[in-house]
Amino acid sequence: MNKLPKELPNIEILEEKDKRLRMKSKDVTFPLPDEDIKRIHDMMDYLEMSQIEDIREKYDLRAGMGLAYIQLGIAKRIFVIVYEVEEGKFERYVVVNPKIKSTSEEMVYIAEGEGCLSINRPTEGIVPRHARMRLTAFNEYGEEYDLRIREELSVAFQHELDHLDGILFTDKIDPKNPYKNQNKYRSI
Ligand code: NI
Secondary structure, X not given: OOOOOOOOXXXXXXXXXXXXXXXXXXXXXXXXXXXXXXXHHHHHHHHHHXXXXXXXXXXXXXXXXXXXXXXXXXXXXXEEEEEEEEOOEEEEEEEEEEEEEEEOOOEEEOOOOOOOOOOOOOOOOOOOEEOEEEEEEEOOOOOEEEEEEEHHHHHHHHHXXXXXXXXXXXXXXXXXXOOOOHHHOEEO
C-alpha cells in the first residue's frame, strides 16, 4: 500500500488543443534528476488519488490510470500507470525509455471507449489494440526490467506509448465510422 499525500500533488495536464501533445518525446539518460523522480511519484499519487472516489470528488477530478510526461509539456519518454488490480489495491508502473519486444496478433478494444486526461469531451468509437505485449523499460532509478502485459493493462500501455510519439487515441478513430471493423476485434 502506498502512502498517499494529504493534498493532491500539483499536476497541470495539457489539454487536447495544446500543440505540445503532438511532439515526439526523446529518450532520457540516467541518473534522472531528483526533480524528475519527485515528479514521477507525484504523477502516480495523482493517478491513484483520482481513482479513489472520495478524493476524486473532493478535488473534482476525472479518474485516470495513465499519464505521460508530454501531458505535462515535457518531451521525455516517460509515463506512469496506476492500475487498480482489485478494490483499493493499486499496482504502479514507471516506464522510462520503453522498447516494444513483441505484440500479439489478437486485437481488442475497450467496449466503453478509451479516455485520456488531456481530452475533456465525450468521444465515440473504438481503438483496436494488441491484446498482449512484451516490452522492456527502465524504472525511475535506471534499472531495466521486462514486462508482459495483457488485456486492459496492455491497452493502457499502448495508449501511453502513443503519447510518447505525439499520438492521441482519437487520432485512431475514423470520425465517419467510429465503430469500423468492430467485429474483427474482441471487446473487453
Ligand atoms: Ni492519454
